[in-house]
Amino acid sequence: MDERKYKANYVVTLKNINFRYSGEKGGVTALQDINLGIKEGEFLCVLGPSGCGKSTLLKIIAGFLQSSAGEARMDNEPIHGPDWHRGVIFQSPTLYPWLNVQDNIGFGLKMRKFPQNEIEELTNRYFELVGLKGFERHKPYELSGGMKQRASLARILVNKPRMLLMDEPFGSLDSLTRQNMQTLIREIWTKTENTVFLITHDVDEALALATRIIVMSSRPGRILKEFQTSFTYQISGVGHEKARYKPEYMEIREEILNIINSQSEALKFSSPER
Incomplete structure (x- = not known):
């Protein structure tokens, strides 16, 4: 790869x-020889x-962890x-229970010393974007699980990050709410043109959202294969459900599942590193 092109075209390397x-x-090697743009x-x-180092990789990109070797750059x-x-969203919503939803969403802007009128303008805009208009004065405990994740998403987006890092953000939601959140994040990604890095255990979720999928090995985590996909554009269009039954969708889905299942079996028979 041409080094100049590598630097110019990638947000994170x-x-x-x-x-x-x-x-x-003893020690455990979580990640090994990860090269990714x-x-x-x-x-x-x-x-x-499970245990292949996906969350560790996200934390290195987020800056929460420093790698033992190698280099992470933005x-x-x-x-x-x-x-x-680099805004981070976890599986469990991280809202302050003593603040109402509007103050939660505007908290980062307040810490960055934004003027109050600008905070109100921006938070109102992102209330609309995530579909929470009318819940500004509610406390987090008054919201459903899906609404809490919408609020967490708005709290990150209001800061206008270059990149969203999402660690199984819909994993604890019921199937219908999860599908609605997938639709929402696809719409937001389309509107904001953010770069998104999302960890999931759900192959169909990855195929429904991603423009690229990477599949990792069992511990120590390595990148085994990459897939370029475009189903997210088809699923967001008319007759979207048909995309899930296309031969190419089913073929990639089966290949990914076979890779993951083979790695899970290998992990069962491997002994912990000492």
Whole structure:
């Protein structure tokens, strides 16, 4: 790969990333030789068996963890810590229970010393975007699970990050709410043109959202295969459900499942590293 093109076309680059956890019973290598470029505006989904290092990889990109070896960069600058340019959404909504929803969404702007009138203008705009208009004064405990995730999403988006990092954000939701949230995040991605990095265990969710899918091995996590996909554009159109039954959809789905299942079986028979 041409180095100049590599620097110009990628928001985040990971080169030769390794990560090793240390503990009283010995060390565990979570990631090994990860090389990945994440392009501006793409929707990247990450799949792999449990314990393969998906969340560790996200935390390195977010700046929550520093790799044991290798280099993580954003816009060709080393990632040394968290930054509002990389917004993170976890499976459990991280809302402050003592603040109402509007104050939760505007909290980051307040910490960045935005004028109050601008905070109100921006929070109102993102209330509309995530479909929470009318719930500004509600406390988080008064919201459903899906509404809490919408509020968490708005709290990240209002800061206008370059990139969204999402760690199984819909994993705890019921199937109908999950599908609605998938539709919402696709619409938001289309409108905002954010770069999205989403971890999921659901192959159909990845195929429904991603423009690229990477599949990771069992521990230590390595990238086994990448898939370029475009079903997200088809699913958002007329007769969208038909996309899920196309031969190419079913073929990629089966290949991904076979890779993940083979890795899960291998993990059963492997002994922990000491």
